[in-house]
Amino acid sequence: MINRIPILKALKNDRWVRPFLKRYKKTLILAIFLGILTFFCGGGLMFCAGYLISRSAARPENILLVYVPIVLTRAFGVFRPAVRYVERLVSHNWVFRMTSKFRQQLYDSLERDATNFNSKYQLGDILGLLSDDVSHIQNLYLRSIFPMMVAWGLYAIIVIGLGWLSPLMGLWMLVVFGLIIFAIPIWSVLVNGARQTYEKQMQDKLYADLTDNVMGVNDWVLSGRGSAFLKLHVKDQQELFEVDQVMKKFERWRDYTFQLVYLLAIVSLIIWGMFRFGQKDTYYTNWIAAFALALFPTVSAFAGLPAAAQETNIYKNSLNRLNNLPGPEVENKKAITLKAPYEIDLKDVHYTYPKTDKEILHGLNLTIKNGEKLAILGRSGAGKSTLASLLRGDRTPDSGSITLNGISTDQFGNQIANYFSIINQNPYLFNTTIGNNLRLGNEDATDDQLWDVLRRVGLDQMVEKLPQGLETEVDEAGLRFSGGERHRLALARILLKDTPIVLLDEPTVGLDPITEQAVIDTFMTQLKGKTLIWITHHLQGIDQMDQVIFLEDGKIYMQGSPKELWQTEQRYRELKRADQGL
Known part of the structure; x- marks a missing residue:
């Protein structure tokens, strides 16, 4: 499977990015915890709101049955944006600290081998390393690795929490959310990843051909082949457009499948709640809405995973280019002290x-x-x-x-x-x-x-x-x-x-x-x-x-x-x- 997913293979052999996971692991753990807590607060807000709405529809025997959910609703409502804000500060601080050191090591590596660049590397590779590739590494963390870790944390909480109430329901959610977190993103990478790579190759070829042809446009005109030049460009552009349309069509079906699976999870929770709480007195039926609504805020934690996984095909090239450079090891040579005369x-x-x-x-x-x-x-x-x-x-x-x-x-x-x-x-x-x-x-x-x-x-x-x-x-x-x-x-x-x-x-x-x-x-x-x-x-x-x-x-x-x-x-x-x- 690793060989079929390019980013996993690139990360497995990586010697540039992985060391930072250990170096800043405390900040990373805090950022992931805050990310999970953000969605937990969102789920708690909807859980309390669902219970409160359902419970308020009937006359409460005790004012505390309504007052406590009101307080919790306010608390979760305040904590959710506050924790979200702190989580953004911590996660971005972590990434920027990491990329700051990363850039320093990259520049040190380029400096140590600067005299050989003209003979060993193409200029475009060097410029790519100094611009897009560093941004890609930053996005790899912010848009792919970090959201995946947060989603895995929520996955564990949902499965363990429901499994504690009902082992059978916990097992069912293990399967359903497993499809959302693992199956659909991997499906997206395997199907659209190859198309994305092909699209990038076509874009590069189109750019190169267009540049060469424009530079030599006088030759096309003088040879009377101006219309052939236009047809060649239109043909390549049309082929690129067709690939893009196929990718977008797949993405629509993928997102639709994700929504169906998530709907299945919500419906399953409602049905489970009916059997779990609906057979008892009216007090317990209030929990059905609470559990069902609690799942809605978590959708944003999982919805971006397929697209994030697919984007890793772009980051793979950046990782490979980095790892083709001399090692990022900090120069740690033994001090050399010489005395005159110098020969x-x-x-x-x-x-x-x-x-x-x-x-x-x-x-x-x-x-x-x-x-x-x-x-x-x-x-x-x-x-x-x-x-x-x-x-x-x-x-x-x-x-x-x-x-x-x-x-x-x-x-x-x-x-x-x-x-x-x-x-x-x-x-x-x-x-x-x-x-x-x-x-x-x-x-x-x-x-x-x-x-x-x-x-x-x-x-x-x-x-x-x-x-x-x-x-x-x-x-x-x-x-x-x-x-x-x-x-x-x-x-x-x-x-x-x-x-x-x-x-x-x-x-x-x-x-x-x-x-x-x-x-x-x-x-x-x-x-x-x-x-x-x-x-x-x-x-x-x-x-x-x-x-x-x-x-x-x-x-x-x-x-x-x-x-x-x-x-x-x-x-x-x-x-x-x-x-x-x-």
Whole structure:
């Protein structure tokens, strides 16, 4: 049966959603209890009202026979909306707490594997995970799992309560409500679930075909096949409409069947009441209406179960997508503490992007010593950025090793930020104050420390002239500042972080030659004594480096100091002259 119901199979193998059931089980139990109590109050209200109406039709021997039901009717009438309100607060609080932690784990998982997304996942899958899928998981609880648990609780109360009065009636209600709670929802999933999946596939196909055809509508027109295009679209739309009509027809019959079964339960209760209480004096006949009316408010607890069960086919895809991601386990790596000197060692490193056959790096061997300034040059696609990702541990080599003081860089996790800082082509500044942007490097930095790093990167006078100094808003993406100023602010953050290794990933791309040289000089001066890895595509400022390597076709083509390469490599001299415009 589990294999026939997709959501049960997805939940059975789930490692994302199920842990939250245990983590927030107390709140979940309270929410379910309040949900059951809400319908219990509704049933109690109708029970007392039914008794009161029936009893008031005859002259009561004692005023208490009417007064007590009046008080209970008022009590249940007040408690029902109050408990309902509290139940909504608790259940939604539970779900939102759960999804908050769930989103955090999802984002952490996506972040840990962010560099591989373009090669491992389709963009639509990622966007789906970040939008619809989280909402689907939320609805899975609020609209399916939670109502089912409340319905099961009421089911138990009804069967046990009537079974205590009459075992035979309790057994009959076990069967009748079993049809309502289990048989009809499962029937809905098995019959309409497949149609729903097919409808979703058709909608996706229709959208894809329509998009492709609209994008190429000129080709249809020029080829004289405009009418064929319209017919194709109308045909697909008609087929989708027919499937939708079949589903709605089934839903009407399903709801009608549900109403008949529920009517059977009410009629059974009336007949049972007649035999149980009707043979006695008139006092007991008042209970017939009480028991029959008490069942009416509970219909809303059971009526939505078939539709909720059917919707789980939508949630199944979200669960499957989540479980195809890397695990949601919180990163719990052992603390790594290294001491200077810091040395990076690459041994026979090979790397191929997932889902491709092209090997980007072939057997790289390289040692970067403490405090060394290394330039990595090469054409686009030579493997420079891939090497940078490997050095930071964002990627893992297919074979070989990359270690920092003997520890593989992919073992550091988030702790790599304690040793590596990076400035890339477009340093990002957030739409907040200059001070807040700088404190990304050190949250505890004082204003004096901020002014110190601004002075070191040559921006102190410029910031002093701004309207609010450090409290000046930088605007979205830092558009208030020029490219060179953004790079200097990024360097200021690095100086506050004070990591021993700094990676510059083509930081001067797009800058004019004068600004570029000024930024390079600032980098070299302020990062003196640190290990500097500079990825670049040309040779301006290269003479300030200790070692230069040229990557070509994933291998080190040239290696040595700038002076050595000038003396021994004809190609280096040609590149240097070309870069200088000679």
